[in-house]
Amino acid sequence: MSLAASRPRPPAFPVNWPARLAWIGLALYALYATSILNLTWARFVVGLDNGAKFLDRMFPPNMQADKLELIGSGMLESIQIAVLATFFGVLLSLPLGLMAARNLAPGWLSWSARGLIAVLRSFHPVIVSILFVKAVGFGALAGILALIVSSMGFVSKLFAEVVEEMNAKQVEAVRATGANFWNVLIFAVMPQVMARFVGLSVYQLDSNLRNSTMVGIVGGGGIGAPLFTAYQRFDYDVVLTILICIIALIMLAEVVSGRIRRIFQ
Amino acid sequence: MKETQAPPDQARRWQRFSPAERIARSMLAIVTAVAVVWSIKTIDIIPEFLYDAPEQTADLFKRMWPFDWGFYPKAVHDALIETFHIATLGTMLAIVLALPLSFLAARNFTKSPVLNFLAQFIFVSSRSVNSLIWALLFVAIFGPGALSGVLSIAFRSIGFIGKLFGEALEEAQRGPIEALTAAGAPRSMILAKGYWPQVEPAFWSVALLRWDINIRESAVLGLVGAGGIGVALDSALNNLYWDQVGLILAVIFLVVIATEIVTSTIRKRII
Numbered sequence: 001m002s003l004a005a006s007r008p009r010p011p012a013f014p015v016n017w018p019a020r021l022a023w024i025g026l027a028l029y030a031l032y033a034t035s036i037l038n039l040t041w042a043r044f045v046v047g048l049d050n051g052a053k054f055l056d057r058m059f060p061p062n063m064q065a066d067k068l069e070l071i072g073s074g075m076l077e078s079i080q081i082a083v084l085a086t087f088f089g090v091l092l093s094l095p096l097g098l099m100a101a102r103n104l105a106p107g108w109l110s111w112s113a114r115g116l117i118a119v120l121r122s123f124h125p126v127i128v129s130i131l132f133v134k135a136v137g138f139g140a141l142a143g144i145l146a147l148i149v150s151s152m153g154f155v156s157k158l159f160a161e162v163v164e165e166m167n168a169k170q171v172e173a174v175r176a177t178g179a180n181f182w183n184v185l186i187f188a189v190m191p192q193v194m195a196r197f198v199g200l201s202v203y204q205l206d207s208n209l210r211n212s213t214m215v216g217i218v219g220g221g222g223i224g225a226p227l228f229t230a231y232q233r234f235d236y237d238v239v240l241t242i243l244i245c246i247i248a249l250i251m252l253a254e255v256v257s258g259r260i261r262r263i264f265q
Numbered sequence: 266m267k268e269t270q271a272p273p274d275q276a277r278r279w280q281r282f283s284p285a286e287r288i289a290r291s292m293l294a295i296v297t298a299v300a301v302v303w304s305i306k307t308i309d310i311i312p313e314f315l316y317d318a319p320e321q322t323a324d325l326f327k328r329m330w331p332f333d334w335g336f337y338p339k340a341v342h343d344a345l346i347e348t349f350h351i352a353t354l355g356t357m358l359a360i361v362l363a364l365p366l367s368f369l370a371a372r373n374f375t376k377s378p379v380l381n382f383l384a385q386f387i388f389v390s391s392r393s394v395n396s397l398i399w400a401l402l403f404v405a406i407f408g409p410g411a412l413s414g415v416l417s418i419a420f421r422s423i424g425f426i427g428k429l430f431g432e433a434l435e436e437a438q439r440g441p442i443e444a445l446t447a448a449g450a451p452r453s454m455i456l457a458k459g460y461w462p463q464v465e466p467a468f469w470s471v472a473l474l475r476w477d478i479n480i481r482e483s484a485v486l487g488l489v490g491a492g493g494i495g496v497a498l499d500s501a502l503n504n505l506y507w508d509q510v511g512l513i514l515a516v517i518f519l520v521v522i523a524t525e526i527v528t529s530t531i532r533k534r535i536i
Contacts, residue, residue, distance in 0.1 A: 043412060136318045
């Protein structure tokens with residue numbers, strides 16, 4: 001009894017030194033990076049002053065009829081870019097994703113498909129649209145092609161993972177009936193993965209809508225061009241109108257895509 | 266995919282979808298077809314530009330190769346390091362700002378619908394503005410440079426990190442938290458020893474995922490003046506020095522691949 005009482009109880013939660021050191025390391029890095037980037041409090045305070053002026057010039061949003069017409073056509077073009085890029089991007093990801101799935105395709109094919117997907121995924125859509133603007137000229141086509149590239153990268157990577165997770169028994173059952181490759185694909189693989197594929201496509205439409213408002217900054221068509229022009233001319237009230245339109249569109253898209261995904265679940 | 270059984274009088278007829286599901290599915294197919302056809306018919310594409318697209322593309326690659334290697338030590342290296350710092354610091358700032366908000370958004374931790382809604386509203390507005398647009402706004406306020414880049418990365422990431430981490434918090438088990446409450450632990454201890462061990466894997470996976478995305482995104486912020494390698498890219502593009510553009514694109518490609526390898530290794534280790 002006395003022996004047990006004299007021994008100190010071990011702490012309920014021992015100190016985890018490696019984790020604590022890692023946190024200290026992260027904090028030190030943050031300080032180091034802040035000094036390297038020359039982020040000082042003084043600059044921040046000066047900026048706040050600028051920010052007040054900036055907000056003052058933004059309000060009220062510019063609602064002139066000619067501006068609204070310009071913005072309307074830009075928004076419409078952004079939506080068209082997103083729709084077409086999603087449609088063709090998703091259509092092309094279907095074979096690419098199947099080729100990348102290791103349980104369906106032979107090794108050499110799935111590795112080369114995976115390599116292609118890695119290349120497609122690695123560049124931001126805005127950088128890809130710079131290259132397409134040079135190749136096919138200014139306008140919506142460059143934006144569409146750029147977003148097709150990024151859609152293919154995203155959808156086919158995740159689609160390949162979905163196909164790899166599917167149940168192999170149904171594939172074996174259909175194959176046992178003597179079905180050829182295409183029949184296996186249509187009757188065993190697609191029914192299992194189609195719902196997830198539609199979900200991915202809807203998600204991609206959402207993300208393409210966001211990016212289609214951006215490609216215009218480098219000449220890829222859509223609302224980005226009038227946005228950037230207004231910004232460079234310091235027409236901040238027009239910028240605000242465009243921003244409100246973009247945010248409204250994206251919130252609407254988020255609601256709609258949530259509904260569609262529920263239908264297909 | 267629900268399997269619905271027909272009424273017993275026609276018990277042998279099995280249908281995969283209910284009539285309402287079928288109508289919804291066919292409606293969606295029709296809407297998709299109409300949207301695609303409408304977009305193709307009305308979109309403004311200038312076919313004259315397309316005639317010389319193959320030559321333009323060939324020309325593009327011919328001008329890119331060989332790369333202007335001398336440009337790397339001159340302008341690319343420092344910009345690359347700056348991009349890395351912008352992405353990392355932006356992610357860290359976003360985590361610091363998003364953590365308290367995600368506790369406000371989690372309905373099991375904060376039992377006030379008003380605060381839940383407020384936090385959700387901040388997340389949605391952060392996510393619906395693209396990082397490039399955030400960068401435009403911050404460049405107008407703070408001037409060109411890395412400060413605007415860090416802030417735009419952070420503000421775009423708040424919604425992403427906060428939403429996913431808030432969902433992880435809502436999925437936390439009640440057991441350990443009730444045990445700590447019953448033992449009389451203060452609220453800070455419940456946080457540190459009840460919630461945190463349960464959500465730590467989710468936290469790291471969300472943070473790593475966003476860091477990976479932010480490395481890609483910070484490479485383009487310079488196009489609107491928010492610092493990093495995008496500034497070098499922008500000036501090379503404006504000068505039509507395609508050999509420098511090619512070098513910068515190759516560098517970005519390598520960095521993105523390296524980041525992906527690093528994040529997937531860390532993820533396998535700690536999660």
